[in-house]
Amino acid sequence: MSKIDEVAELVEKGRAKKVGAAVQEALDAGCDPNEILQKGMIDAMGVVGEKFKNNEIFVPEMLVAAKAMKMGVEVLKPHLASGATGALGKVIIATVAGDLHDIGKNLVAMMIESAGFTVIDLGVDVPIDKIIEAVNENPDVKIVALSALLTTTMPSLRDTVAALNGAPFRKNIKVMVGGAPITQEFADEIGADGYSEDAASAAVLAKKLVGAE
Amino acid sequence: MIVIGEKINGSIPAVAEAIAKRDSDFIKERAKIQAAAHADYIDCCASVPESEEVETLKWMIDCIQEVTDIPIAVDSPSPRVLKEVFPYCKKPGIINSVSGEGDKIDIIFPAIADTDWQVIALCSDDTGIPKTADDRLRVFHHIMDKAKEFGIKPSRIHIDPLIEMLCTSEDGIAMVEEVMHTIREEYPDIHITGAVSNISFNLPARKLVNIGFTVLAMKAGLDSAIFDPTNRDLLGVVYATEALLGNDDYCMEYIEGYRDGLYGKQPAKA
Numbered sequence: 115m116s117k118i119d120e121v122a123e124l125v126e127k128g129r130a131k132k133v134g135a136a137v138q139e140a141l142d143a144g145c146d147p148n149e150i151l152q153k154g155m156i157d158a159m160g161v162v163g164e165k166f167k168n169n170e171i172f173v174p175e176m177l178v179a180a181k182a183m184k185m186g187v188e189v190l191k192p193h194l195a196s197g198a199t200g201a202l203g204k205v206i207i208a209t210v211a212g213d214l215h216d217i218g219k220n221l222v223a224m225m226i227e228s229a230g231f232t233v234i235d236l237g238v239d240v241p242i243d244k245i246i247e248a249v250n251e252n253p254d255v256k257i258v259a260l261s262a263l264l265t266t267t268m269p270s271l272r273d274t275v276a277a278l279n280g281a282p283f284r285k286n287i288k289v290m291v292g293g294a295p296i297t298q299e300f301a302d303e304i305g306a307d308g309y310s311e312d313a314a315s316a317a318v319l320a321k322k323l324v325g326a327e
Numbered sequence: 328m329i330v331i332g333e334k335i336n337g338s339i340p341a342v343a344e345a346i347a348k349r350d351s352d353f354i355k356e357r358a359k360i361q362a363a364a365h366a367d368y369i370d371c372c373a374s375v376p377e378s379e380e381v382e383t384l385k386w387m388i389d390c391i392q393e394v395t396d397i398p399i400a401v402d403s404p405s406p407r408v409l410k411e412v413f414p415y416c417k418k419p420g421i422i423n424s425v426s427g428e429g430d431k432i433d434i435i436f437p438a439i440a441d442t443d444w445q446v447i448a449l450c451s452d453d454t455g456i457p458k459t460a461d462d463r464l465r466v467f468h469h470i471m472d473k474a475k476e477f478g479i480k481p482s483r484i485h486i487d488p489l490i491e492m493l494c495t496s497e498d499g500i501a502m503v504e505e506v507m508h509t510i511r512e513e514y515p516d517i518h519i520t521g522a523v524s525n526i527s528f529n530l531p532a533r534k535l536v537n538i539g540f541t542v543l544a545m546k547a548g549l550d551s552a553i554f555d556p557t558n559r560d561l562l563g564v565v566y567a568t569e570a571l572l573g574n575d576d577y578c579m580e581y582i583e584g585y586r587d588g589l590y591g592k593q594p595a596k597a
Contacts, residue, residue, distance in 0.1 A: 174577035
């Protein structure tokens with residue numbers, strides 16, 4: 115098994131304590147840091163996301179895999195060209211105003227980060243102007259990802275997307291939405307660019323929206 | 328939780344019959360299924376007259392060691408038998424058991440002092456099973472003094488506070504819980520063990536009582552137990568309780584046990 119395959123296996127299995135050493139070994143063996151990142155980690159997280167989508171693994175297994183990847187990235191970072199870990203660009207993520215749910219949003223944030231984005235997490239119950247402000251402060255942001263978990267906060271999601279759609283920067287960003295009661299139809303109706311039903315698909319969608327897949 | 332599998336014990340009629348007939352396949356099968364259920368130790372008790380016990384235990388140990396590497400808990404009421412038999416095992420296991428009774432400690436502790444063997448010590452003495460928490464703790468302290476004398480670390484000792492049947496208890500398991508709490512406070516590294524199914528003697532639907540007891544006892548400090556690991560519900564409860572007590576990050580052990588088919592849905596028969 116190649117050193118990079120070893121890293122990938124440890125990431126997939128969520129062996130956070132062992133990944134760092136495996137990454138170091140791969141570096142010592144002369145592997146390309148970018149290849150370790152892409153094949154050993156990002157692709158491995160893709161496999162994890164796929165398994166989660168197919169109900170082959172449980173949420174905590176996805177969490178530990180992402181945690182393992184993080185540990186690996188720590189070791190890898192000094193060897194990467196600056197910005198390589200977030201090479202796909204910035205994503206702003208938030209749960210909309212009135213909604214306090216963060217587990218699903220955090221999972222999505224983690225999976226998107228693992229896919230190669232830099233994630234700016236604004237937290238839960240985030241008012242519209244705070245989201246607009248965040249985009250203005252980060253003119254290079256590529257995607258705004260919004261979550262609503264309750265049927266009662268769906269109108270808040272609608273208002274937030276409407277505000278983004280009316281903003282001058284709208285043509286520079288993509289808007290994706292998700293959450294238990296949200297559907298593709300609702301996403302289309304409120305004018306979002308994309309919808310996904312789970313964290314793994316969200317990472318795939320984000321890549322698609324920036325033309326990386 | 329350290330699981331000591333109880334299925335190879337001559338006090339179980341089917342096992343007694345297998346021992347009498349020297350049916351090695353029967354013993355091996357019981358060792359195999361306990362190994363598959365991730366038992367940490369396999370208890371081995373002959374339950375035959377003392378004159379035949381050494382030879383019987385050696386035959387049983389051979390059977391077990393032929394099919395699994397899991398260490399053995401050598402189980403006999405006789406310290407002389409234990410002392411003679413334990414060196415016969417390939418790997419260090421557990422001596423089951425000593426107590427404050429007679430010369431058990433004086434025979435066993437020096438014999439295992441310079442080994443990696445562990446030992447189960449019961450909180451009973453020549454007066455029998457003490458009725459109060461204070462008296463059980465008195466026996467416990469005597470055992471620990473002796474252990475110190477022979478340089479046996481607390482982490483090698485499994486203290487059995489003695490689990491008695493619930494149906495005749497006046498305070499449920501309050502007294503045993505008190506004993507467990509005190510032991511755990513005084514010796515954070517010691518193991519606290521017990522024969523789980525004792526709790527449900529003379530009650531119907533014993534499984535439910537065993538499960539309820541196990542949860543409460545784990546909360547009180549039980550971290551080792553003698554039970555049937557092929558009892559899927561009980562084993563699953565043990566894994567779940569470890570997670571509930573915060574001993575299982577991200578529930579990974581619990582998920583792994585499920586994946587290995589230890590509990591939950593029956594694995595599909597090939």
